[in-house]
Amino acid sequence: MSWIEGLIVALILFFFFIILVRSSIMLNNKNLNQRDKLASCCQLYQVRSNGREYKKNLEIAEIWINDLYSSSQLTIENIVNNLLDIFKNTRLSNLTEKGKAGLCLRCYISEYIVSACKKRASLFSGSQGVTYQSLLAFVLDDDGQYLIIIDTDGKQKIVDTEGKKQSEIIENSIFTVEILKSYKHSLERKRSLKNWTYLKTQQNKQIVEFLSEFGFINSTDWGLLTRIKKYQLQELTKQEQLIIEVYGQVYKRDRKxxxxxxxxxxDEQLQEMIGKLNIDTVKKPDILLNQLKNIAQKY
Structure with missing residues (x-):
């Protein structure tokens, strides 16, 4: 082999080496980017005694989520939907997997709980003494120590790493888990888990009561029912849609x-609505009032 041929071979080998290095770097960058995205599913926002929030990395969530998704190219939205599928699956016998999926989701929404508190506090001037830190204690009550599922009776249950239910959380239900419980996950639903978290945080009873001391009036159920969007109506039964339609006709007219x-x-408004509805099962004001309350709870 002449020196020219040797040089050509060396250049070819060098060229392939450069391609290999670049491919390796790109792959590593993709993995790093994916791990960055997954970080939101294993870092739980908590609150210190001074009211400041901080992120706590949960090792059990980090290991589990990275084992599942670190090599995938799914978006964080798709990953969240997959986690919801696992957590909401009533037929899944592996309770530990459900608990881990729930823990990752609790981490994910904790960031938006903080954001919702910041947004709500921004409505007040600094002189009023309302800061977002003063709201965090009401909603950042999740220490991330336990795997928790929603049992068939609708209550929060602790699950150990072997998939056995240990005890029932009756009092002081964890807020992040309550958000996940109330979220109606389906492909047709227009409201994302992120936006649902914003809504439920702003509607948190303790936050509403606290802010009322500063003159803040939160939207009541009756106001919410007048602002239901068309796409939200699709989530209701035919009877519920009819009730909302008639409610809007009567209540909006009188609120003008x-x-x-x-x-x-x-009672007069309810009686008028009942007359317009003409539904055999809705003939009394208290029945209609309860149905309206039940519909409002969905939003």
Whole structure:
């Protein structure tokens, strides 16, 4: 082999070496980017005694989520949907897997709980003494120490790493788990888990009561029912859709020009709605009122 041929071979080998190195770097970058995305599913926001939030890395969640998704190219939205499929699957016998999926989701939504508190506190001036840190203690009550599932009775249950239910959490249900429990996960649903977290945080009873001391009036169920969007109606039964339609006709008409807090519909309004509905199972004001409350709870 002449020196020219040797040089050509060396250049070819060098060229392939460069391609190999670049491919390796690109692959590593992809893996790093994926791990960065997954970090939101294994870092749980918590609150210190001084009211400041911090992120706590949960090793059990980190190992599990990276084993499943670190080599995939799924978006974080698709990963969250997959986690919801696992957590919400009532037929899944592996309770540990459900608990781990739930833990990752609790980490994921904790960031948006903090964001919702910041957004709510921003409505007040600094002189009023309302900071987002003053709201965090009401909603960042998840220490991430346990795997938790929603049992068939709708209650929060602790699960050990062997998939056995240990005890029932009756009092002080964890807020992140309650958000996941109330979220109706389906492909047709338009509201993301992120937006649902914002909504449930803003509606948190303790936050609403605390802010009411500073003159803040939160939207009541009766106000919410007048602002249901068309795509949200698709989530309701035919009867519920009809109830909302008639409610809007009567309640909106009587609210026209008023700016005060929305009050429950009067007996006269309910009777008028009942007449318009003409549904055999809805003939009494208290029955209609309860149905309206049940619909409002979905939003």
């Amino acid at each position: 020009g008023k700016r005060s807090k929305c009050q429950p519909p009067s």
